[in-house]
Amino acid sequence: MHGREFSDNDMSAFKGRRRPGYSALLDAVRAGECDVVVSTEMSRLTRHPRELEDLVDLIEATGVYVSALRAGHIDLSTSGGRVTARILGAMARMESEQMGERIRSKLAANAKTGKPSGGPRPFGYQRVDGRLVVDTTEAKLIEGWAQAILAGSSVSSIVAELNASGIPTVRGGRWTGPTVNQILSSPRMIGMTSSGGEPVAPADWPAILDRRKWEQVKGVLNSRRRGPTPRKTLLAGLVECGLCGARMTGAGRGPNRSRQYVCQKQRAGCGRMTATAGAVDDYVNGVVLGAAELANLSIVRAERHVKDSARLIAEVAEDEQLLNDLAADLGARRIGRAEWISARGPLEERLRENRAALAAVGAGDRLPPDLVQLDDAKWAALSFDQQRAVIALFIDRVTIDPVGNKAGSKFRPERVRASWLA
Numbered sequence: 204m205h206g207r208e209f210s211d212n213d214m215s216a217f218k219g220r221r222r223p224g225y226s227a228l229l230d231a232v233r234a235g236e237c238d239v240v241v242s243t244e245m246s247r248l249t250r251h252p253r254e255l256e257d258l259v260d261l262i263e264a265t266g267v268y269v270s271a272l273r274a275g276h277i278d279l280s281t282s283g284g285r286v287t288a289r290i291l292g293a294m295a296r297m298e299s300e301q302m303g304e305r306i307r308s309k310l311a312a313n314a315k316t317g318k319p320s321g322g323p324r325p326f327g328y329q330r331v332d333g334r335l336v337v338d339t340t341e342a343k344l345i346e347g348w349a350q351a352i353l354a355g356s357s358v359s360s361i362v363a364e365l366n367a368s369g370i371p372t373v374r375g376g377r378w379t380g381p382t383v384n385q386i387l388s389s390p391r392m393i394g395m396t397s398s399g400g401e402p403v404a405p406a407d408w409p410a411i412l413d414r415r416k417w418e419q420v421k422g423v424l425n426s427r428r429r430g431p432t433p434r435k436t437l438l439a440g441l442v443e444c445g446l447c448g449a450r451m452t453g454a455g456r457g458p459n460r461s462r463q464y465v466c467q468k469q470r471a472g473c474g475r476m477t478a479t480a481g482a483v484d485d486y487v488n489g490v491v492l493g494a495a496e497l498a499n500l501s502i503v504r505a506e507r508h509v510k511d512s513a514r515l516i517a518e519v520a521e522d523e524q525l526l527n528d529l530a531a532d533l534g535a536r537r538i539g540r541a542e543w544i545s546a547r548g549p550l551e552e553r554l555r556e557n558r559a560a561l562a563a564v565g566a567g568d569r570l571p572p573d574l575v576q577l578d579d580a581k582w583a584a585l586s587f588d589q590q591r592a593v594i595a596l597f598i599d600r601v602t603i604d605p606v607g608n609k610a611g612s613k614f615r616p617e618r619v620r621a622s623w624l625a
């Protein structure tokens with residue numbers, strides 16, 4: 204047995220350049236000069252999905268045996284092996300591209316400032332002996348922005364104010380929406396290092412915003428980016444079918460009176476339940492108003508916020524920890540890429556949901572300013588969003604039960620069960 208080495212040293216992996224060593228290797232395989240190909244890593248052998256697919260074709264045609272030392276043996280003649288190789292290839296490609304982006308943006312920043320390293324200081328901080336310390340004037344501004352966003356102000360109104368005031372950016376230029384967005388969304392604000400915009404570990408600089416406020420601001424900014432989803436039916440999202448438990452959706456044209464809550468088959472429901480929306484809404488409004496008249500809504504709200512945000516913050520912190528642990532497991536090779544990918548998906552999904560929920564706590568609610576002794580007249584004067592916000596303080600969901608054995612739309616109060624928030 205004899206070996207022959209093919210190499211493409213110092214070839215940038217993903218610029219689509221030809222790799223003479225790799226081409227020579229393929230020629231040798233095609234010519235039947237070798238029957239085993241050994242590489243240190245799959246990503247060093249095939250650096251582009253196209254190359255991998257060419258290799259797979261070649262293996263099928265020639266029966267050559269391919270092994271990557273660090274990934275263990277990957278049998279490219281089986282479908283399982285090919286899937287593994289494709290995933291590894293895609294991951295390596297992504298990492299290399301991200302590395303490229305990081306390097307490019309760093310070079311761009313350095314080029315602009317003319318500095319050998321680092322780039323400009325972040326807004327809100329000054330560099331003192333190479334460390335970041337809080338610039339109290341700018342930190343106050345940032346806190347003010349956060350407060351304004353949570354109170355419903357737009358980023359563009361903040362930008363307009365900044366530009367009118369003559370306060371410069373750290374680069375000395377004019378303010379833009381993305382600049383303000385980026386400052387507020389940065390994990391730097393809570394004294395954390397970041398990766399891909401997500402907080403990673405406690406940093407050696409102080410926080411400007413507290414964790415809760417920062418999460419809320421981020422959530423509000425994100426939800427605005429997606430755009431508002433207008434709800435036309437007062438209890439949309441709260442009503443569930445008593446037969447199958449599915450969410451019922453508002454359906455029907457025209458004003459609320461002619462609309463119905465429907466359990467829809469195309470939304471995984473049983474399709475057998477409808478209820479007149481106006482009647483259900485009136486009934487639930489009445490029940491909620493009864494509770495609201497007795498309660499001081501500001502106290503109810505304060506209690507709800509404390510409970511919800513404490514739970515959500517704990518969950519967010521826990522999921523972040525789990526993600527970090529997973530990354531560490533991957534780094535230490537206790538788990539493989541495929542396991543890492545499948546484990547982090549659900550975690551990231553839950554993180555997104557909890558962040559959005561946290562943003563909705565307090566910031567998202569549109570409670571009326573006058574929270575004492577809400578009566579019929581005050582209720583009627585509330586906007587649609589305000590009414591929803593009051594209902595959401597009390598009601599977790601509303602279940603519609605069938606009438607006897609018939610699930611028709613005829614309204615009877617006993618068909619409606621409101622489940623109250625604890």
Ligand SMILES: [Zn+2]
Pocket residue numbers: 444445446447448449466472473474475476
């Ligand atoms: Zn149903």
